[in-house]
Amino acid sequence: MSSDSVPTKPKTAFVFAGGGSFGAIQVGMMQALVAHGVTADMVVGSSVGSMNGAYYAGTPTLEGVKQLATIWRGLNRNDVFPVTFRAFVSFLWRRDFLVSHNGIRKLIEDHLPYKNLEDATIPVHIVATEVVTGDSIVLSEGSAAQAIVASTSIPGAFEPVKYKDMFLADGAISSNTPINVAIELGAQRLIIMPTGFACAGHEPPVGAVANVLHALTLLIARQMTYELEDIDPSIEYYVVPPLCPLVGSPYDFSKTDEHIKRAITNTEKWIAEGGLETQEIPGEMRPHGH
8 A cells, every 4th residue: 555545644733712710620621632532633722722732731640630630729819810909909090900920920830841832742822812913822832921921911910911013812802622733733623622601690790800711711612613514614613511501600710610510521421422523512512591
């Protein structure tokens, strides 16, 4: 058999959506996938998905994912959203930004096993938004901390990040689930990990940041559905179903352990039922109630 007749394995991308504290759900999804031998040739992440994706790209092993789960289980809200009294007063009187970048930056610098994106074990691409034009900006080299901080900078809460001659903010604004970005980068097979949304709640979450995050998770689900409905038929895609029913807020880190455990069980069941052989948009991603 000539080398020309050997089928080429399609390039696989893990695609990570945004979703605040619901990012813990992606860690459970990854743990189940990697335990079943599913791997990626590249990673594309937006918002909190940029943190999860960047960590996986640095240590793309089951042990690495379990270490990430340990990090997530140790987080509290103040680690990510350090809202101090001083910051609140500054926000009221000077119309400044409410949340400092210091929490997320420290998490990255303390735990990510590389400093520059190009030094990751597999290629990683972080999606942010240029706040003046609304364009998606894909960061694939340079400071990993700066790229992730930019991609997770929720408008109105965090200050945009100055990068070269641009001002960057949360990737969820322009590319909630960066499906098209992954395809443009050459991926032919997508394993998509959404965070889902709080579909079983009966009241909106309490607080400004919590409400912004809840709105973003709803937007993410809608946009992902639209993108998949229009995807090129030549692209393989598999969407890991998010948790349903899901209560709580993407601003609440108290349910992290529960989210990870449920996501592991949910993803293992999905794999056993042929999820990695069936291209479909999970019903959990469409508008529904309980």
